[in-house]
Every structure is written in C-alpha cells, then in structure tokens.
Amino acid sequence: MLVQQYLPIAILVLFAIIMALIVVFTSVIFGPHRPTKKKLAPYESGMTPIGPAVRRLPVRFYLVAVLFILFDVEIIFLLPYAVVIRQLGLYGLIATGVFVVILTVGLLYEWKKGGLDWE
Amino acid sequence: MSDFVIFLIDAAVKAVLIIVGLVLGFAYTTWLERRFIARLQSRVGPNRAGPAGLLQPWADALKLFFKEDIMPTDADRIIYTLAPAVTSVPALIVLGVVPFGGQISLFGYQTTLGLADINVGVLYIVAVTSIAVYGVVLAGWASSNKYAMMGGLRATAQMISYELAMGLAILAPVMMAASMSMSDIIDAQQNIWFVFLQPIAAVIFYITILAETNRSPFDLPEAEQELVAGYHTEYSGMKFASFFMAEYMKMIAVSAIFSALFLGGYRFFGLENLLGGWMGPIILFVKIVASLAFMVWIRATLPRFRYDKLMAFGWKVLLPLSLANAVVTAVLIVLDIIPSFA
C-alpha cells in the first residue's frame, strides 16, 4: 500500500515537532526571569525606539514573491517531464520546449523592464 | 508481533536516530567550524573544555539552558515563541527521504538504512526547503523590531529567489536518473558521479544551498553591521539557540542531499558493501564532513555579498544559467549523447 510509505515520514514530522518544542521551552523552564522595562523594550542599538517596527514595504518584495510563484510553477511542470524525458524523445522535447521558451520570453521581458533590478 | 507493529517500531527508531544524529551533528559542527576557522585565521580556537575542546559544545549548551528567556513587550507572544520551533522542524525532517546505506542485518533483522524511500523524494526535499522560509519571516515579524523585520524580509526574498535556481539545478540529476527517488538517483551514479557529468548543476546547487542555509557569503539576513543580528535580534536563551541549531542542522542535511544528488550518496564504487553494509553510512559521513569543512572554508575566504548584488546574482546569473543547463542537458539526453543511467 502506497500510503504506508509515508507513515515513517509522518512519525518523523511528529518527533521533529516535539523535539523543536522541547528545545524552545528549555530556557523558559530553566532560565531566570528578571524582566525590567528597559530589557523588554525593542533593541535599537541603545536608543529609545522611534516609530513602529512595521513599515511600508518596497513593492519589489511583492514582485520577487510573485515572480517566484510563477517560476516555481514552471519547475513543477518540468519535473514529471524530466522523469520520462528519454521515453518521449524529440516530440516531448519540442512540446516542453515551447512551454519553456514562452516563460523564458517572460523572464527576458521582466529583465528588460527592470523587474529584476534591486537598488 | 504483527508486521505493522514492527514496521512502526522500525520507523520510530530510525526517526529518533535521524533527530539525535542531527542534534549531535549540530553540536560538533559548531566545534568543527570554530576549530577549523581558527586554523584558517592562524588562531587556536576553543581548546580548553576537554581534549581539543571537544566538550565545548556541551558547555555552550549548558550555558544556553540557563540563560534568561526574554519576551519583548511589543512581541506577539505566541508566534514569537513558536517561530524558533517552526525554523528547526524543516531542518529535522528533510533527511527523511535520503538513504544512508543499503540493506543491513541487525541481530537477524533485515532493514534498509534510510527512513522512507518515496518515489517523489526530490519533490519532498524541495517542498520542505520551501516551508523553511516561515520560521525566519515569522520571527522577524513577531519580534516587533525594525532590524528583525528587515532581516526577516531580506531572508525571505533571498531564500525564495535562490530556491528557483535550486529547483532547476535539481532537474539535471532527475533527468539523468529518470527518477525522483533519491535511491534511484544514487544507484544511477554507481559508475560515475553526477558532479563530473553535471558540473554546472552541481556548482549552482551548492551555491543555492549556501543561500538557503543563510551561510556566508549569503549571510545577509544576519549582517551584523547593518541589521544587528537580523531576524533573531530579540531572541535569547534556547530560542536563540534554536535558530543556530536549525542553521547547522540544515548545513548537515543539505550536505547529505548534495552528496546523494551529485556525489553518489552512501556509495563509493562498491566499498559501501563492506562491513555487512555498515560502510555505507561511514562513506556518507565522510562526504558530509568534507562538505561542511568546505562551507567553513568558504566562510573564511569570501566576504559577504551586498544585498542588491545578491539579488542580481540570483535572478540574472543563477536562474538563467540553471535554466540553460537544464535545457542543454535535456537536448543532450534526447539526442542520446548522454547515455542512460537508469
């Protein structure tokens, strides 16, 4: 049964979560607790913090995240093809080649428009 | 005992071994890094605790256990507490699909060294790597600190950018072995390692794993001159240590994955069958240590990237190069210039 192959991974994930939580809570349990107001203030190189920590984000971060999603999807489409590449021969290469070329055009357009620049 | 119970115990024991191995590996990777980088910088490094400083990691751990746990006033309590755990879980589970050796026999019980050999092993690795972003981004947000926030965002953009080149670099060994199973990829390298047949993919993959683990020269999220300590600025005690644990465990894990994809994994031209199969894990261990030492060497050699250069390098050099490498490999395979390894 195929599902059973994944049971060991489920067990590993469970153990990993338990382990990670144990590590996080050790110093909560063993460490001293002597909080002061200054100690708990946000660290800003010794100055009194100015303004909120959350600020507006350059739109570039969104652009990178969107581009990442698109090329991630491309890679996922390519992976099943990579497994049967020999079997499909020239026909498969051309069919997948069209797919890759269209996306490469997109990448070049992005590049030309400065979407990949970071200043 | 029924077969199913034996199967469960088998899996549980292997899972515990992976986790214990990674945690011990973490302790001694810090030792390796400090000793080796000291040598490279003409220093001695930690040498007081135990012979050659071998007890130093335990002293450090004990110290961190008893450090004060700080919860900043403005922090989001729940996410601030859970973010370090979220960071270390992917590092602990990514090795679940990597074989450590072949068939072995222990007190008459036959088993395979390796937790699970699923037929989408490569996809599992890429998927687990992709969720590793969360710990960093949540830690940065929950700390409610400008440096932490900026470090977290930088780390996110960096990790997702380099993930693309990593995915495309992995395509090469998958195409060569015509399989996404890690054991098939290792078996396909019995006669020649893929690092010799796919040097560009191997180099790109190695660069991207440095970026994924935030190792030097890609350690910008924690660029201390600009961002104090980046996303873990506000963390202390074992929560702080969790981030380091995750980083070093990821170094070990990606070294093992690199070995499996490009260096023949636990195999070494038949030597892995010695000692009743137990030579396999030893070979893999040697390869992992070599890779870790190489990472330390890189850290001692290269200065840190500037952020705009780093993003440009990822998108304008690595991504097109890895795409071109994948296309050329595909053409060579279809034209049968590269022989079948499956």
Added chain:
Amino acid sequence: MSLTPLHAIFALMSLFTVGGAVGVVLNRNLIYAAMYLVLSLFGIAGLFILLEAPFLAAVQILVYVGAISVLITITVMVTRCVFCKEPPPRQLTLVAVMAALVMVTLGFVIMTRFGGLTPAADVPADSIEQLGVAFVNPQAYLVPFEVASILLLGALIGAIFIARDDLPRDEEAVGGDDHA
C-alpha cells in the same frame, strides 16, 4: 467497515483542513489568519497523500504553502493590524447557515449526479511517469499545458505592470546611482 489507522489520519487531516479554514475566517489578526490558512493547506496535502497522489501533495506544499502563502504572509505582515480592534463579526449564525446550505447542496449533487461515494480507483505505481507523458500527449493535456505557460506569461507581465511605478525608468537605469 472497521476503523483503521487510516481513518484516524483522515480525521486528523480533515480537522486541519476544516479547522484551519474556520480559523482563517474567524481571526481578526491577519497574520494568524494566514497561519491558519497554512495549516488548512497542509491538511489538504495530507488528504492528497491519503488519496495516493504524492505528486499533488508535494505540489500543494511547494506552491500553496511555500510560495502563495509566503506572498500572503509578507503582504499582511506590513499591514498594521487593520481589523484587530473591530468587534467580531455579527452575522456569524447567518454565515454558518449559508455555509451549511452550500455543503448540503454540494453533497447532494455529488451523491446524485456523480454516482455517490465510490472507493478510489487503484493508483498505478508509475503515476508520475504517466503524468509526464500526459502533459505532452495531444489527446490528454498538451493544450492546457501550453496554455498554462501563456497564463504564467500573462501573470508575469501583470506583475511588472503593477510594480511599474516603483521600477527605474529606462533612461534612469543607465546612471541610476545619481538618483539614489
């Protein structure tokens, strides 16, 4: 039909999926809502594994958890708790009734029009190979496969269009340093 460990796993994954979805809807803090979304998506990945579709499970995690939710998370991270101070939604009962109605309708359609609950067909061991072949098979998914690339291209251009105000102009890009 006796209960097996599979049923327990199915129940747990369904709990993640449905509970996560409820958490997304009811949470006023957007970051928490995003994290519940991630939980829900993990539950769906688990359900795919139970359906013996590991490729889809991995894609679910890679694309939805590892990419789309990351975008959602960094987007809501920089918004300042927009809804935090608002009172909880008032029309919860109405919404719950509507949701239940939709569920009953869908269930009814599935049971009557699509032949009810049937055991999943046996998944071939080489399902990924078959998927790779089907992608380029004109009788199967060749056209959707190529159209997908055009869709992605459209999204790429759209992304640039949204961000265009923030990008350097072509002439500025040459001597960009002076303007910084």
